[in-house]
Amino acid sequence: MTVRTRALALAVLALVALASALRAPADAASLAATRTLAARLRAQGRGEARLEQRRLDALGGAPEIVQGTLALEPPDRVRLDFPATGERVTLRGDGGEWLQPALRQLVEVSADDVAPAVHLWDVLLRGRAETLRERRAGAGVYVLEPGGDGDEPFDSVRVTLGATGLPARIVVHQPGGDRLEYRFSSWRFVRPRGAAAFRLATPPGFTRVRLGGDR
Helix, strand or coil: CCHHHHHHHHHHCCCCCCCHHHHCCCCCCCCCCCHHHHHHHHHHCEEEEEEEEEEECCCCCCCEEEEEEEEEECCCEEEEEECCCCEEEEEECCEEEEEEHHHCEEEEECHHHHHHHHHHHHHHHHCCCCCEEEEEEECCEEEEEECCCCCCCCCEEEEEECCCCCEEEEEEECCCCCEEEEEEEEEEEECCCCHHHHCCCCCCCCEEEECCCCC
16 A cells, blocks of 8 residues: 555545544534534544544455544544554644654645545535435434535445444445445543644654655
8 A cells, every 4th residue: 555545544534424523613514423523522622532444345355454543623633543553643634744663754744635534524514415415324323425526535434323422433435345444432532632732743763754755
């Protein structure tokens, strides 16, 4: 997987129904799938959860599984930490960083690279009928489908809520049949840490590079 491909996959985590809650005003018409998360973030400022990311191959190959933690803060901040590899990803409306210890480099992510995720954040919480359709598929299960001009980077998103109304599982169906699955547990909401917690500095001995070398 190239740097760009994986970074954009992580950007989608920033997230299809999760980070959407970060950018919407308090009076926005919310989707049922994200309503509780949005309310908790607005009330307390920071949401944290354990995360399991699974990439499922359309051809039936073994899934790629990565475990870590997710942090969200309004208005547009997302942080992912993966202890097994030491990787860290921060995403904001103005870009972000991706620390790769195995390559001893820190990759800068531009605002343009984050733009597709920012668009999803706006669309998913606002739930505008011309760009997204939501239908109930069972108790606590919602399917979100594009309703616009076909430019969305997904075919559908299936959100399963836990007993508290917070996302427990999200499956993103991508064009071509691949699926990205995210499982969340141990949600908690605390006071925000601020913008500094969502910026990564270049460690000593690491090279700082810009995302785009594989475009």
